Amino acid sequence: MPLLRHQRIALSWMVQKETASLHCCGGILADDQGLGKTISTIALILMERSPSSNCSTEATEHDKPEALNLDEDDETGVSAIDGLKDAENSESFVLDKKPLENGDSLSMVKGRPAAGTLVVCPTSVLRQWAEELQNKVTEKAKLSVLVYHGSHRTKDPIELAKYDVVLTTYSIVSMEVPKQSLVDQDEEDRKSPQVQDAPLESSGYKKRKHPHNATNKSLKDKKRKGGSLLESAARPLARVGWFRVVLDEAQSIKNHRTQVARACWGLRAKRRWCLSGTPIQNAVDDLYSYFRFLRYDPYAVYKSFCSMIKAPISRNPAVGYKKLQAVLKTIMLRRTKGTLLDGEPIVTLPPKSVLLKKIDFSMEERDFYSKLEEESRAQFEVYAAEGTVKQNYVNILLMLLRLRQACDHRQLVKGYDSNSIWKSSVEMARKLPKEKLILLWNCLGACLAICGSCNDSPEDAVVTICGHVFCNQCIREHLTTDENICPAAQCGAQLSTTSIFSRATLSSCIFDQSDNGGFPCHPGQLEPFETNAELGLSCNSSKIKTAIEILQSLSKPKLQNTEFSSRESCHEMVCAVEKHANSVEAGGYLKLHGGTHMTVDKHSDMKLVKVAEKAIVFSQWTRMLDLLEVPLKDSCIQYRRLDGTMSVVARDKAVKDFNTLPEVTVLIMSLKAASLGLNLIAASHVILMDLWWNPTTEDQAIDRAHRIGQTRPVTVSRLTVKDTVEDRILALQEKKREMVASAFGEDENGGHRTRLTVEDLKYLFMV
Template identity: 40%
Template sequence: MMNYPIYISSSSDDEDDEVQEKPINSQQPETATIIKDERRIYEAALQDLNQPKTEKDLPHGVLSVPLMRHQKIALEWMRQKERSYNNCLGGILADDQGLGKTISIIALILLQKLKSQSRHSKRRRSRRSGGTLVVCPASVVKQWAKELDDKVSLEHKLSVLVYHGSKRTNDPVELAKYDVVVTTYALVTNEVLQPSSSQRRFSGALGRVRWSRVVLDEAQTIKNHQTQVAKACSGLNAKRRWCLSGTPIQNEVWDLFSYFRFLRYHPYAERCFFSQRIMVPIKNNRLRGYKKLQAILRAILLRRTKDTLLDGQPILHLPPKTVTLTKAEFSPEEFAFYKGLEAASQSEFKAYADAGTVSKNYVDILVMLLRLRQACDHPQLVRSSEESAVEPVRHGDFTSTKIKAVMETLESLEKQVKTLVFSQWTGMLDLVEYNFVKNGVTFRRLDGTMSLAARDKAVKEFNNDPSVQVMLMSLKAGNLGLNMVSASHVIILDLWWNPTTEDQAIDRAHRIGQTQAVTVTRITIKNTVEERILALQETKRIVVASALGEDPGELSATRLTEQDLGYLFFGVKQENL
C-alpha cells in the first residue's frame, strides 16, 4: 500500500501557509474508521444537496470580464472546499466543456491573493512555498497564459510563469516567486518523484516546491492510475488540489480512482478501499452501487452541463448545436478492399476465439480493428501501415468516399463559415490536406507533431484571418482546452471508441463566446465496423450518466471484452458465433 501525505487545513487559509503533512499509517484503517469517514462524506453530500447554491464574487474591477452566475456559485463552492477539511482539500470541477472552468479557477486564485494582501500580520512565505501550479496539455499552455493575462485587470495582474522549454529554470526558489506557474503533464512526469518508486531519482524544480494549490486541467489525462503521469501528479507537494474535466469518466468507474488518489480523498484514495467500497457495491447491485457513488462524488464534485437550469433558466444561453450523422457508401473499389480486409480479420479473430487465446492476442486484435477503421477513411492508410510503419503516406489521385464527403460539405457552406475538421490519424490529415491544396482551400493545421509556437500561430491565424476557411486538427491534440469559437461548423471524420473525446472536440466551437449556430457533421460508412462503434459509444455514455446521476441507466463500460470484440468483427456477441 502506498503512503501519501494528507494535507490538513491550517488555522489560516492564507496562501503563505506551509503545507502540513501527516503520514498515513501503512496498516489498514479499522472498519469503524472507514465507516466514520464514509458517514462524514454522506453528511457532506446531504448538506450539499439540501442547501441552496450560494454565490461569491470578486470586487468590481478585479476581473476584466464579469463572472456569470454559475461561475459565482463555483467560486463559493471551491472556496468552501478549500477552507473546511472534509476528507480532502479541493475537489473536481466537472462543468461541461465551454462553461468557463478556467475563469472560475482564475477567480479562486485572485480571491486568495486579495485575502492575503488584506492581512498585514501574515506570516512570510517560506522560500519554497509556492503559489498555484496549473498542469495542462501542451496544446493549451499558451492559452492558459493568455487567459491569466486577458481576464485580470491591469491593477490586479498576477505574476505568471510558463514553465516549459529547454531554458526553464531548475531553481525551486525562483518558481515559488510566482502567483501562477503553468506547465505540462510531460514535465511533471519528468520532474516529480513518484511516491511508489523505490528508485530515488532526481526530482526537478516542480517536485521541490510546496505548492499552495495544484490544478490539473483536462484531468482525464491521469485517468489510468497505473501510468507514470498519474503517479507523478499524485506525487506533487501541495496543500490544495483540483481536477478540472468536462469528462471525468471516459471509460469506466475505475477512472475515478486516479482522481481520488491525487486529491487524497480518503478512504477511497487507497485502491483496496476504492474496490471494496465502490466497485463491489456496483457489482452486487448496480442501482444501489451507483447511488452510493453519486453520494461519494457529490461531496467533492461540482458538475453543470449546458442544459442545467438555475431558477428555471439555462445557466448559459448558447446558440443551438445541430449534429448530423452522415452514412456514406463505399465506392466499388473501396468496398472490395474493405470486404477482403474484413474477411481476413474475421478469420483470424475466429481462430483466436476457437483456441481460447483472445486475451493473449489482445493487442494484435486491436491492430486488426485499427486497420478496419482506417480502411473506412482511406485504403492508403492501411497499405502504408502494412508496408512500413514509418513510410509517409503517398499522395495519389484516388479520393476516398470520406474525403469526397468533406469536400462536398465545404462546398455547400457559405464562404465566411469557418470549419474544424478532425481525424485521429495524421496520415488522413495528410490526404485531406493534399486535396485542400489541389482544390484551393485555405487552411491551417494543428497536430501533436507541431511545436507549441507553431500550434499557437495556427490557432491565431485561423481565428483572426477571414481568408482561412478550415482548421485541420488531430482529434487528440485538438480536442483539449482550445477555444475556437470563430468556427461554426465541425466535421468528425472518424469515430473514437469513447464519445466524450468527440464531444470535447465539438465543444472547441460550441462554448462561451460563440455567437453563431453550430452544425456538426459526423461521417461514417454504412455496413462497416463504424456502425458497431456507434453502438458501443452509447454504452459508454450510459456508464458516465449513471455515475454522475445524469441518467437512470445501469450499464458499466470496461475494457473491450471478448463479447465486445466479437460484436465489432461480426455484428453479434461472441457467444453466438
C-alpha cells in the first residue's frame, strides 16, 4: 500500500503515540478532509497488530519495506513481529493470553475475549471503509474484516473477537454499549481515593484496578451491582476487550451529553483514536468528549477541562487559545491542504476558486422579502424592548429561517409539511390514545420546537414517540433498519420508522378518532399543500434561475472542428425529442437515455471532446431540492439526488451513478448529507444555493469534490442575494472561521464565541 509522504508522517506519529506516549494511548488525527486519514489508519492497523491477531507475522513482513522509510519505528516493527507486545504497554489490562494453537482459541482480557480493532463510523461511510480495507490491503496481509451491521449481525462476542478489524456504526455502539455517566455525575467518581492511586487512569478501568482495596469495598460493591446490571444489558461490542478503537468522523460524539458520546466512552480498549477533519465545529466545548474518550487526563474530567481550558479562554482569548494549542499539540496531529512540508505543500491539489455570486431579486421577490423582513424586525424590536430576546430565541430562529428561505424561493416560506401519511407510522398512531396524539401534535404545532439534531428551526418537522422534534431529514439520517436511538440529548428512547410522526399522520388519526371534536387547530398549518402548478413557478426564483444557467453552461458538450450552429440545433432537437417522450410518459418520471450521445454519434463528422463538466448543487432544505428538480427535468440535464431522507442503498446508487455515468452531470444534494467523508471527485463545480450558519459545514461540502484524486481546478459558486439577511450571515461566518482557526493555531488572533448572541441577533435584524 503506497503512502504519500505526509501519510507516512501521520503513521509514524500514530505508532509513537500508541507505544510511547505519556498522555494516552492514541490521539486525534485531525488532518483536513481528503488528506487520507483512513489510509494512515489502515497502515497503523497493519503495522501495530493486535497480539491476538492470527497473522501478525506475515503482515509485518509484508509491511516491512514501508516501515524502513520511517523514523524510530524499528523497535515497534520488531515487537509486532514477535507478537508479545501486550502487557508492557498496557496500564489498564493484565492480559491472560493463551498461545494461539488454531483460529478458535482466543486470548482473553479480564474474562472478555480479546478482540482486534473496532472502527466506528457513520452509516454512510461504512461501505467506503469496507471497500478501502479490501482495495488497499493485499491478500498477503490476511486482514480479516467483519462489517458488524444489520439486524442479522452476530450476537456472539467470541465471533467478533475472531476478526482483525470490525466495522460498525455509531448507532450500534449507542445501542449496545452501556452509557457512562454524564459529566455532572462523574465528579463523585473522580474524587474517590482510587483516582489518586492511579492518576493516569481513567474512570472506565479504575473500578477493576484494585479489587482488594478494603477501604473502598462498600463503594465498590455498590458500583459492581450497578455495573453488573449494565453488563447484563451489554451486547457483543461491549463484551470484548478491544485492542484499539477508532472513531471515524469523531465529531459525531462532540456533544458530550449525547447517548452516543457516552456509549463510545464506555468501549473498552487499550488504544484509542479520533479521526476528524473538523474536531471543533461550534465551540471549544466540543473537545471535551474526545478527551474523555481518549482518557486524556486531567482534561478527561469536566471540571478540570473547564478550569484549565474553558475558563482561561473566556478570561483572555489570546492567552487561553495558546494554552489550548499546547494541550492539543501533545495528542493531535492536524495538517491542512495548505500545510508546508520542507517548503512544499503536502498535497498539491488543483486550485479551488470560490466565487461569491451576488444576485439581484426580481421586483416581486424584493417586495415579498422586504415585507417579511419588516415584520420580523418589528417583532424582534418588541422582544428587544421587553428584554425577552433569550426567552424567544426559538421564535427568532424561526423568523430568521423564513428570511433565509425567502432568499431561495418564496415557496419555501409558506412552510411545508410532508403531505404523505406514512403507512409505517399510521398504524402505530392509530393505537395511541387520543391524549397522546394531541400531546404529540402540540409538540409539533407550537412552533416552539428546535430540531434536536441540527439545532435550527426544523424543516418538515416530525415528532418522535418520545416527544422530540426533528427535521424529517435529520431524524431519518439516524434511522436505518436497526439503528434506533433518539438523538435528543439524554433521551435514548428506541425509535423506528413506525414511531416518528408527521403532522399529516397525526391529524389523520385524530380525525379518525374524533370527527374533529376538540381538534386542536393551529393557524396556518392546514394550508393546502402545493400543487404541481405552483411548483412550476420555481423559475420565479432568481437563485434557481442563476443555478440553472450555470449548470446549462457546464453541461453543453464541447465540440471540436464543428461549427457552432449545427451543434446547437442538434442540442435543441434532442431536447424536443426528450420532452415529447416525457409527455407520453403521462407526466411521469423523466428519463433521459443519454440522448445527446446517441445523436452526436450519428453525426460522426463531429468530434466530441468532452461531454460535460460535472457539478454538485447543495441546499440545506430538501424542499429547495424539490424546487430545483422542476427546471432540471425540463432541461437536458441528467441529475441524481442525495438527501438525508433516502435509504443507504438509494444514496449509494445516486453517488455511484454520478461518479461513473458520463451522462449524469449534476448531483443535487442536501448539505446535511454531505459531511460524511463522501468522495465526489467526479465534480469540478460546486454550487451552494444557501448559507449555513457554520462555515465548516460548507467547507466540508466543498471538500467532497476538492480532495485528493481531484485533477481539475474546482470552481465553487456561492449564491447569495444582495441586501438581505445573507449579507449579515456571511459576516457572522467570518467570525466563526476565526474561532476555529485560533483553536488550531492557524491564526494568531483571539477567537470569538460562536452561539448566536443577542448582539448577533440584533445585527441580523439590523436593529
